[in-house]
Amino acid sequence: MGHMVTGVNQMENEFLRVKFNSDGTLRMENKETGDVFDGMHYLEDAGENGHSWMHESPNRDEIITSHAAPCHIAKIEDGPMLARFRVDYHMMVPVGLDYVYDEAYTGQKPRAQMRLPRATTRTEEKREMVVRSVFTLRKGAKALDVETKVDNQCENHRVRVCFPTEIKAKVSAAEAAFDVIERDVIRTPANWYWGRPNPQLPMHRFVSFSDGKRGIAFANNGIREFEAIEDNDRTVAITLFRAFTFRQPPILDRYDIYPEMKLSQCPGEMSFKYSILPHKGDWVEGEVIREAERVNLPLETAQVGPHKGDLPKSMSFLSIDPVNLMLSTFKKAERSDSLILRVFNPTTDDIDGTITFHTEIKTAWITNLNEERREQLQPDGKKINLKVGKKKIVTLELEV
Template identity: 30%
Template sequence: MGWLPDTFGFSASLPQIMKKSGIEVFATYKLLWNERNEFPYHAFIWKGIDGTEIPVHIMMSYKSSMTAKSLYKQWKRYKNKYEVPFLLYAYGYGDGGGGITWEMVEMMKHMNKVPHIPKVVKGYEDEYVAELKSCIDNMPTWEGELYVEVHRGTYTTNLKMKKYMADAESVLRSAEIWSTIAEMLGLVEYPKEELEKLWKKILLHQFHDVLPGSSIREVYDEAIEDLKKVIREAEEIIHSVLERIAEKEGNDLVFNDLPWKRREVVEVNGEYHLLEAPPLGWKLFEPIEAKEGVKVRDERDKIILENEYLRAVINKDGELISLYDKENKREALRSTSNVLMAHIDTPGMWDAWDINEDFLIQGEKLKTLEEAKVVYQSPLIAVIKVVKGYGNSGVTQFIKLRKESKLLEFETKVDWKDKEILLKAWFNFNTHNWSSFYDIPYGVIERPAVRNTPWEQAKFEVPALRWADVCDGDYGVAIICTSRHGYTNWDSKIGLSLLKSPIYPNPWSDLGEGEFTYYIYPHKGDWFEGEVYKRALEVWSKLRVVKAKRVEGKAKEFSFMRTDAVVGALKKAEDGNGYILRLYNPSKEELEVELPREGIEMDMIELKELGKVSRKVKLKPFEIKTIKIS
């Protein structure tokens, strides 16, 4: 049974994840908090993006008092009495803890003697699950995400918490992958206990209200130090394993933990190199000579950056006034973009949690304190620096373009001192799109970019995991950011939330120094044809270079597998017998993957075998497969 009463919305990939983890029904509550639109069902079938269905029951409260009035009001409010003629009644002090009291237990004995209220039955989970599943044929269906029209600020609040969480997830995935491959080659023993301890520390800090940024200061004093330690220890595991591989190969190596070939400009010990790496493997560290590279022209009122794919024109305020896609022969911007705006943010009762739509209509552009200027130039990379300010706060951006890259990079450092501000970067792309697309955990969701209906209007700030894409089918532009998750989208205009500095419940929230990087990526077609998901994973999990004692001619290129699917995990099986390869299809079309060897499909928690799979396995649209290989 899935039990998440106080969570602020649910992604459309969750039905598949729950079903493949042995969860048969889902109970929740917070959908009743919608500000603008009353959710139409309290018992329904929830259909995810891949077609998986799971029955959902909404409780009317998660902190009831076991009184006749409470029982009567909840039953009266419950919408689906005829389809599902019973309701979950969760009683006790549930928000802040405390549980049930002896008075509530005593009152329960008398409730069934009171007229005009529903009968109270004490039951067990298996009885409840069986009862709810028996009503499936009568339930209405809701398809897509369960968006909660409240607490939209939690996508952004507490910059450091979200930054360290994104980094921790990245390095732990890498630590598992390289430890697995190295153990398969007989070079190391898989550090199962250490990795499990680190994952559990991460999962602890994904708990409500820690990751949303809506906890008190003392929580973050502890959580951020824990995440720093997780990152440090995972990096030590990675470095130790990669050093062992490099020693065996007898040469300096470039490592790539993504399952497609990469060619990128990488910084190594303060120097830039253009490097290649095979899919999910390594090769000799051989920097590619750059005959022609990034060009820079510093004109009186603007700076022009240009490489093989892009020509970016930046004004002296650090704003983007043109981004020409040379490959597709198209201007990517409709009007001036990368406009940094400070929006007054005083939502009232739920300060760290909420954003009010009227704040987004008004805003003040940040002032330019130091005009844009070129601070670094080489054939491989050019860097522009601009310093902006608001009140007592400062924002420094380094705008970068690398050789052979289709990404325009905005490395951003903040020194924030002002409270009750929502800082957004606004873009206006040259697309006319009725809808836009967003990265969610193991999925992609389409949302309206128009504001005709109350349901569309309510989605004035929406979440994404690592990217958002504005496209018209033939052409699109993506914003990629692995640690900033809040977006506003009205037609071709899209705003990325960079920082939110509330007073309650943590007056120190988002004060001081912080940093993050976002990228603009114009592309042909939709997110899959344009490989938006690949670019996002590449900036989340960068190429690594490891030095070793060189042995002339010894190193060989190695690739574990190649696929356009996402390798979500490659790790030791939980039972210690074999290895787990988790694959995900980020496309609306079927995708074929060639495995390194035959295997057995498992459920997600590795308790049930679902059948043998051959070396060529097909993934349905948005399907996740968990495969055990020897």
């Protein structure tokens, strides 16, 4: 039947070769292009003195990585369709923050004193945090799937998984609602973050980095923050969680603190799913969106009993080409029995798209978001051909 484990702590398929280093990091080779990414997937634990909206480091931080931590590597599955390895990282991390206070004059008259925090530092007391990552490589897959679990028993810290890509990308490309947004990786005086701490940035289902010839993307299911670190390795850090003391601002720049609200500290077991996708070219050429769709919308199967029917054994209910023309909505119209189909183009080029239905399309209209008809289209049997401009959203009404 064949096996996908091809050596000690190594697995590969048609597109990827993955080898686990002794410190739990990965050496990934894109067999299509020959690109190699080494030292990938190490963990970073840092202090967290921020709040719901942003990360702030303690005044005296202590950043701990998994490089020197004990790790256990185990092969847990090997077959013709997939291979799996598990890596357990055993890290000793501070249990929380210590606060150093000093007397400070409030400016009130008569002179009044109040105790204000002067500095924050991570505690000397530490506790073991075990992070377990399961790596799955499937037959025919161009991405490596990862599920990472952690039982968090510490407070006021941030845990990230880091990838030294060594890709000299000028921009990051992160998905947002109906768009993919590019942001500078290297800050210049014209950048808003010049002279400020390196920003953590939002992403929806993926972020990609490319130098024009080669690239790497990180697709996720529910992880929403990344940072492109300005170091020689061009490290990308993906935030798994931030455990912080809850604060609520009743007015601008004033925060009421609620240390008793412990859920903001993310206690207990958590699970995170993401995929690592080396690709050629940029995110468009590498069809990164297809991978993001797979991670978030996996194919679901259902079995039914014997029954009569006239459908063929194999058919597609709806198909949209090319891959970067994205489906947003498919539903019944609000005021009729027509069908509403909404697509969008997140790229910077116009797309000549084709929508193919499972049955003949009688009439088709372009509508606005209120489903009010604006332009009639001429279907070609089961197909509709349309041009979608760059960064545009198009809503269709179909009668079948």
